[in-house]
Amino acid sequence: MHTYQLNYPIESQVVETQGIVLVLGFFDGVHLGHRQLLETGKKVATEKGLKLAVMTMNAHPSQIYGPTDVSVPLLTTTAEKTELMAQLGVDILYIGNFNGPLAKVQPQDFVDEVLSQLNVKAVVAGFDYTFGKKEVANMSLLKQLAKDKFEVYEVPSYNQDGQKVSSTRIRHLIEQGDVDQANTLLNSIYQTSGKVIHGFKRGRQLGFPTANIDSNAKKVGLASGAYTVKLKVHGQWYQGMASVGYNITFDDVKDLSVEVNIFDFDEDIYDEMVEVKWYHYLRPEEKYSSIEALIDQLNQDEIDSRAYFKALEK
Structure with a gap:
């Protein structure tokens, strides 16, 4: 082309x-x-x-x-x-x-x-x-x-479910967290990119190290919550799960953060440019009564995300 x-x-x-x-x-x-x-x-x-x-x-x-x-x-x-x-x-x-x-x-x-x-x-x-x-x-x-x-x-007009398929409609779906429906209308997976930056390094302490991503501000922002994602770094895609929000369990984060826990990965990628594909919305952001409860939920998010990708392969 x-x-x-x-x-x-x-x-x-x-x-x-x-x-x-x-x-x-x-x-x-x-x-x-x-x-x-x-x-x-x-x-x-x-x-x-x-x-x-x-x-x-x-x-x-x-x-x-x-x-x-x-x-x-x-x-x-x-x-x-x-x-x-x-x-x-x-x-x-x-x-x-x-x-x-x-x-x-x-x-x-x-x-x-x-x-x-x-x-x-x-x-x-x-x-x-x-x-x-x-x-x-x-x-x-x-x-x-x-x-x-x-x-x-x-x-x-091209309609689906009795509604016109439009960029405006898809933007609203993503902003509401419904990436599943948005991806159906896109006929592709919604994607963002950004540089990996330093955060609180709290994920590592919880047993779920994350890449904190400074995302492109010109792209449609996602609703707070947990997602099943893939992340591309050094030319390779990895499965993972992401958190979008304010880490409300800890009450010390003032700015929206995008953090990705990359499965089966252990490399230093600070300052690297990465791409993220947003496959599936897992749940809304929640405040947990204890660190143990948060860890239990993260374990479940990983189980659900791996199961999602396994089902895609069938």
């Missing part, structure tokens, strides 16, 4: 001379709804004998076109999104640089000086896609402005 940063005006080196089928969207999470768009794009591209391209943005649309500059937590970083697009068979990925002039392009110019300049033969987008202020620059306007320049394919 070729990946290009897209600036305005369009630079000749990013243009596919044979033409492309372009799928439009922000694609946060690259979830089941997004995959329906990509499948439609792939079908059209195959029929036309063209390459499949995707255009996304380097900032959330609400930051570009919204009334405020409030940051929306992300399901996927640009790097994660890029990896998923490559796995799904996209030929060209355009990452729009919306920190520059591209963000101010008017709807007609977007069609004439961006899409047409990219040699687009067909555009695929969701029914609710917007390319500017949503009150104006919606799919109806895109079809009008495209005229005879290129075809426009509008993909309807």
